[in-house]
Amino acid sequence: MSSFVRKRAFASLISLLLLLVAVFFLSRLTGDPAALYLPVEASEEMRQQFREVHGLNDPILVQFGNYIWDLLHLDMGESIRKARPALDVVVEAFAWTLQLALITMALVTGAAIVIGSLAAFRAGGFFDRVSSLVSLIGASAPDFWVAIVGIVVFSVGLGWLPTSGTGTVWHWVLPVAILFIRPFGLIVQVVRGSMITALSSAYVKTARAKGVKSRPIIFVHALRNAMLPVITVIGDQAAALLNGAVIIETIFGFPGVGKLMIDSILQRDFNVVLAAILVTALAIFLMNLLIDLAYALLDPRIRY
Amino acid sequence: MSAHLLEVRNLSVEFHTATGTVKAVKNVSYHLDRGETLAILGESGSGKSVSASAIMNLIDMPPGKITSGEILFDGKDLLTMDPAARRDVNGRRIAMIFQDPLSHLNPVYTVGWQIEEALTAHGATRAAARSEALRLVARVGIPAPEASLKKYPHEFSGGQRQRLMIAMALALKPDLLIADEPTTALDVTVQAEVLALLEELQHETGMGVLIITHDLGVVAEIADRVVVMNAGEVVETGETGEVYRNPAHPYTKKLIGAAPGKGAMHAPLARAEPVLSVRGARKVYGEFTAVHEVSFDLMAGETLAIVGESGSGKSTVAKMLLRLEEPSGGQAFWKGRDLFAMAPAELYALRRDLQMVFQDPTQSLNPRMTVWQLITEAWVIHPGILPRDKWKARVAELLGQVGLKPEMAGRYPHQFSGGQRQRIAIARALALEPQLIICDEAVSALDVSVQAQVIELLDGLRKRLGIAFVFIAHDLPVVRDFADHVMVMQKGRVVELGTVREVFETPREPYTQALLAAGLDPDPEVQAARRKARLALAEG
Known part of the structure; x- marks a missing residue:
């Protein structure tokens, strides 16, 4: 290991x-x-x-x-724009992005696994069709458009949510909800496909022959086997978010690392660009390592 | 009120597929009592497993549909029971074991957990389940039971996995055990052990056993009564010995007639100059020696069978001859030239002479190529063998030689049955007019009646075309019918090498004797005698 x-x-x-x-x-x-x-x-x-x-x-x-x-010597230089160490500027922004990514991916993973699994259990049924339709729309909706529609409806029209910034919990609702849509659509599809394979496997037949109830068959027997391809996609999607959700951060004026990178490139703040790349690359490296560890935890046949 | 433990009455099941409705079983009826063993015998596609799946409620509906009949278990119809009560029957009253224990055990949970689940699913506490699992694992003869409970399915051998499945199935002392081809994937000696274990446990618990099999030998060994199925219908039912001695239905007669191991044995001629001469072939993987110093000779038009159980190294020997695996040492002279020392270009030219037929034609034939493409590919790769204008006639001739029709050349592999696919694989091997064909378990996946035809085909080719065969098999009766010489391998070493008569009639080595004693004979009387001999061998 x-x-x-x-x-x-x-x-x-x-x-x-x-x-x-x-x-x-x-x-x-x-x-x-x-x-x-x-x-x-x-x-x-x-x-x-x-x-x-x-x-x-x-x-x-x-x-x-x-x-x-x-x-x-762990010195990444000064930010020209902010006249502060570039690393400090990046770490500050990255903390925001990390929170945003963690909250979004936790919600996405939970929701996609439950809905994808239930859709697979009765593949072709009513629930499956509805969830397939919804996830397909989610996976293909352009997020900048959804974000603007979201602002128009919930912030401008109904006045329920703030348009941008980070002050309160309410500020998080729209960015998280919009970042949720695409990975959710993709992962539901992967969970569903992977679960259909797992549920038609021989060991599920054995569990049914043992008289095991439906719920443990889905969530204990099949799900753990079905998770390997799912984890790969979760990793890809999380990496995209860690790199900074450039468009969403910009639309909502969210001070994350994606917005920082765009601003720094436009302002030729070279040290900040390089520091941002280093920090996000390190984060993505660590996350891939976590995913490899998760493989080994889920499947005892995998050893490194 | 039915007096039988299980009674299936007029059961019919259909499957709705893209190509139309398939009537998998039609008005099937049979019954089984406590302490009795009933075998359902049939070939692939006979519907022999479908009624068992119906008993266990394992038929997916749709596409399946039970169109008629009832399944009375202790007098109650399982098909009309409410779902919760029905599920409670599974595992507690009726349990099942399957053909391929590796895929039927969940790969990501420990075997201990899986056995415990059989108990906790029906209300046992974790602690009680754990101690019971330990007892069960010890009972079915798994070494180091305590440590074994913490292991995963892939860490056991095939035979041990089936023992674990049996432990799991018997956890709640069911009244009925359904065993679907429980020993088909196992080595003969392991098969005998597993069947003996099942019988022992049946005596202990008095359960009824329903065993589904294609193997007359298994029926002869274990069953009290037999139900013969063909094309979804029961064609014959009766006491095992009676059915074997006086089969009433033509299909049963055909099945018994096709069982291998009864014909005259080959008597090879005096040894001439060998075409293939292997000396000290070795294969080492890291620290593990798969094949130690194997040597043999093979004449033109002769068959050498290499027999052995899994892990004996028999397939590795075959792969080395074709250099599909690089040998670690030794020599193999093909007409005086060493195959093991040949440069790739030389070997490439020689591929013409040496061809291989694999076990599973479904996997060894490219599904996206037509029969025409599969056969002519060899001539595309080796230009100059046959001018293009002769291809059509030659393909027709090859298909004729393997008993297929020339007009089938435009079809794809999936449009053929398993036996026909293996014929295509043989036709493909013949396309290059080889002088040696290596068959790696080439008939093991086929139904007995098809197996007999393929063996007959191969033997005809051997006689007519003078082709030499290396025939790798674990099935001794087939070897007995086809081989001139037999080489018995165990753990990478040659245990015994002799003519087929020497090896089968006067085996010298204890391992060969054990292997022969473990084999199952389709004749219940012969099998009973053999069983006695096996027990004597085990005690003495």
Whole structure:
């Protein structure tokens, strides 16, 4: 197990390094931050000084060397825009995104498993048809559109919910509800398919021959076997949310890491972009590890 | 009021499929008493399992539908019982074991948990269930019962898994045990042990046993009475010995006639120059030696059978000959050239001479290719064997040789029966005019009557075309009918090698004797005698 983790970590480190190199050099191609941060009438001298302060005057390879050297000392540089350590800015935003992702995925997983399982138990029945229709619509609805409709109906029209911000519990309702829709639609379909296979398996026949009741047959015998493909999809969807739900965060003015990344790219705040990539990549690495652990926990035949 | 423990009356079941309604069983009636063993004998598609599924309420409806009849258990009709009462019968009063215990045990729970569940589902407490599970596992002869309860199904052997299934089924001392092909996937010696265990437990508890099987030997070994089914109908019922000696129905006669192991044994000629000569073939996987130093000779037009139980290394030997597995050592001379030392290009050219027929034609034939494509593919791969304008005539000829019709060439594998598919696989092997065909359990998945036809076909090809066969099998009667020489393997070693007569009539090694004694004969009288011999062997 520990050698598996080590191998995994090493492979992830290599891909992370490649990603850093690519982002570092590509972001430098987007232009000169001095042109954005200083007024149009700023003198060439002031511009020079700005570049000097932010280390943008050195040859690009030297800049990269310095960046890596600092990174090895856990220093990810300053945010130009906020004049604070880039890592602090990112961690703050990431905490918001993490909460949003955890709450959404917990709700999605719970709801999708129950509804998908029940649909599979009577495949082709009324409940199955309704849930298939709903989940299909959910999986294919464009979230930016649903978000705008949601704001128009619940915030502007009915006035029940705030349009944006993070002050109270009510602020969370719309973003969570809209982020819920697509993963829910996808995962219900996967749970349903996987459960239909599991419920038609030989060991379920054995359980019925033993006189086991329907509910434990679905949720004890079949579900644990059906969870492996489901977990893979849950992982994919959670990774997408951890990367920051860019559109939803932007629409609802939610201070998460997705919105931060878009803002930093637009503002050429290179250090923040790189720090955000590092933090989300680490989170996704840890989550994939958790998923591999979950496989081994669910199925005793899987050993690393 | 019925006096029988179980009475099935005029049961008819239909299945609605995409291609129309299939009447799986038609007006089937039989009965079973306490302490009695009734066998339902039939080939695949005979409907022999359907009535048992109806008894256990395991038929999915839809697509299934019970159109007539009643199933009286202790005088009460199971088909009209309310669902809760019906479920309570399962496990408590009637239990079932199945053919393939690995897939019938839940892979993600410990066997202890699964046995306990049989008890807790009917109201036992966890603690009581645990101690009872321990007793049961010990009773069915699982070593280290305490530790075994914490293990998962994949950690046991096939025979042990079936013992665990039996422990689970008998947890609540049911009045009726249904066993659906309980020993089909097991080795002969393990089969004998499992059947003996079932019989012992029946004596202990006085339960009725309903055993579903395709194997006349199993019927002869265990059943008091037999119900013969064909195409959804009961064709004959009676006391086992009586049915075997005086079968009334033509189908029963055909079935008994097709049972292998009764014909004259081959008498191989004096040994000439061998076409294949294997010396010290070895296969090592890491620290595990699958095959130790195997040596044998094979003449043209001769059949060498390699017999052994699972894990004996018999299939590995076959795969090494075709280099589907890389040998770890030894030599195999094919007409003087060492197959094991050949470069890939040389081997590729030689593939023409050596062909293989696998166990399961459903898996070894590409489902998206027509018979025409399957057979002609060999000529596409090896151009120059046959000019394209001759293909049509040759395909027709090959299909004729294996007993199929030329107009079937446009069909896909799923449009054929299992036996026909194996004929296609043989026709495909013959397309390259091979001099050696390796058959890896090529007839084990087939019904007896089909098996007999395929063996006859192979033997005809051997005689007419002078093809040599390496015939890997676990089924001794089939080997007896087809082989010239027999090589018995155990745990990767050759235990005995001799002519078929030597091995079957005067086996030298105890393992060969045990293997022969464990085999089941379709004749109940022969089987009774063999059983005595087996017990004597076990005691002495």
